[in-house]
Amino acid sequence: MPTFTALTTLAGKAPAEALGDAMERLDPEPTGVGVFEIEDGSGLWEVGGYFTESPDIAGLALLAAGFGAKPFTVSELPETDWVAKVKRELAPVRAGRFLLYGSHDADRVPTDVVPLLIEAAMAFGTGHHGTTQGCLIAFDELLEAGRIPARVLDVGCGTAVLAMAAARVAPDATVVASDIDPVAVEVAEANLAANGMAGRVLCLEATGLDHPQIAAHEPYDLIFANILKGPLIDLAPEIAAALGQGGSVILSGLLNEQAEDVINAYSLAGLSLSARRSIGDWTSLTLTLP
Template identity: 70%
Template sequence: MTTFTALTTLTGRKQAEALGEAMERLTPEPTGVGVFELEDGSGLWEVGGYFTEAPDQAGLALLAELFGARGFVISELPETDWVAKVKRELAPVEAGRFFVYGSHDADRVPAGVEPLLIDAAMAFGTGHHGTTLGCLKALDWLIGQGQAKARVADIGCGTAVLAMAAARTWPDRVIASDIDPVAVDVAEANVRANDLDGRVDCVEAAGFDHPALAAAAPFDLIFANILKGPLMALSPDLCGALEPGGHAILSGILVEQADDVVAEYARHGANLERREDIGDWSTLILRKTL
């Protein structure tokens, strides 16, 4: 199937986000719209749309004029087997003792690591993104500090790579939850693929209200690799579900947002123990002291 992209740049985050929202109302509709700040120090933002039909060039030109953007560059993309492409280009990830790989790289797993199989077709949370990588490195650091955790929860688990890493490290069952039922299905498939049946329980849940989470609390360790807004809203419940002396590993946080998240969690008794920035993203290790 032939597909199309339409890309432009403009100055200012608010203008860029407003343009992205306006693009979603085009006919034919884009199947996806992205808004990103260019990392070249120019102050420009890129707004792009992905279309399965030829986009309305006149409509795009009008939007560019209205929002003060450059003219859209429209490109026709060739048919591509994206899963096969990702398999070729998605290299294994090493995060301390953890080695995240796809089945196409099964012959590259070195000795002496904790291997975690995440296939490219299920690639939201493969370890390549700075947030997931940061969480795995944070877990590796805690292990190196001699920490042993008996009750672990992975909130917003995605592929469940973090839950599986904990299950590979300690003998007790781990709970992995996500608000998205598709993510829960993916998590369950990954648990089976990693021979962790009976070690990781995957549930569909928003927050900590699910009976399985409520029954297992308080936790020694909670992962929450989501976004700043949900993390801030979740802070009272997450800290309430964390036992004194327990740790939380938080990510999905832009570097410039980290101080706000640290301050919010400190209000509820979980204080910063370690922070690592990878690219634009921060990972926080917090310890409950109250």
Template identity: 70%
Template sequence: MPTYTALTTLTGKGPAEALAEALEALTPEPTGVGVFEIEDGSGLWEVGGYFDAPPDEAGLALLATLHGARSFAVSELPETDWVSKVRRELVPVEAGRFFVYGSHDADKVPEGAEPLLIEASMAFGTGHHGTTLGCLRALDRLVTDGFDARAVLDVGCGTAVLAMAAARIWDATILASDIDEVAVDVAQANVSANGLAGRVRCIEAAGLDHPQLVESAPYDLIFANILKGPLIALADDITGSMRPGGRVILSGILNSQADEVIAVYSRAGNSLEDRCEIGDWTTTTLAKNIGK
């Protein structure tokens, strides 16, 4: 059974949310409505509706006019087994010593690699995105340089691929936290599938004030592969949770946003150690200043 999408853009969060609310009242009703900021500095927001039946294009045109949006682009999507499709298209990823793969590529794990089994799922972090890949490369560089960690935290862990990568290297206290319950369930399943049960603790938490996160501080290494806004908001808490000389690997940052994020973390008491761009995304490694 085909499904349908109707997408448009307009300027400003408020107008986008108003259009989304109006879209929900359209007949036939959409099965879902989404509002997303386009993070390219344009100020544009995307509003999308998802339908099980062909949407009322006249009604869509009227809504676009009333709300000052561009004309809706309507597309028909054929029925697709997306998990099978993703499995076919996600080739293994090599990031230094780490090898991220799906079970269908288990025979391709190189001798001596640190394997990380990640299946297609609802949580972010298969290693293919420039942010996750950048974090794995940053970790690989730290290990090569002789860095050692006894306590590690992966904030906004998604699939927990970064926490598991750390567990492949160090016999340490390793925690993986996410604000999303589904992501935590997926992370725990991945930890078990990789034979790391008991090595990585998966916790549903917003920020760093969860009792288990506080108890395990200070951390030698923190991963925070999230987005610019939360990274900036958490800068003081992340810095305060690290030991002096500890490292934080930050990603989820567009190249154009990197200088601002680095400046915030520098003011919080950290020094830039490494910066890497992969496509549109920047990954940074910072060290907490001694005496902070």
């Protein structure tokens, strides 16, 4: 089945969200619509839709004109068996003591690792990205230093790789994972079940730390936030307030050149930099509340 994409950009969150809502009423209707801020300081937002039928080109042109957006770029994606592609290209990944693997590689898992199964069909957040690897290595370094957390929060958990890692090595810990996307919460729970850890992590739909059950488990010894520069900076005061004395945050989702701005934001919130690691274009940070 062919897949078509239609993408445009425009200035401002409110107009972008309104355009995304209007796209939902097209005929044929999109199977999904996304609205994202472009993290380059331009103030532009990207609005895109996926279609299983060729979209209404005239309707898209009218929408773009009506909302002051650039003309939509419409493309047909080649048909790809994504699961087969992932199986071919994504080998097991070692990050400190942790090994992330798909079920197709179950016979290649050594005995001297902490294994975490991530199915190929849930490829986003498998650990092949430098941000996830950096967070796991940073966590491994805390564990090597004897820092076993009793309360852990994974903000923007995605597939919940980081939350699962914490729950696996600290079986008595309280681990909470949150994401703004309800689909991510479902994927997190599916990953937990696949690893024999159903119910081991409390998975919540939340914007940042805005959830009563997140507040109920404060203060945290360790907070992961592998998201983006903008949200990381915005959340610095809340994350610092949710952290217990001597606790640590592990942050990523940052291009190397963005790290200093995030360090400064968390320094203003009272945290000090403990470790910094770059993998490719991406930086991961560990900061501690004295």
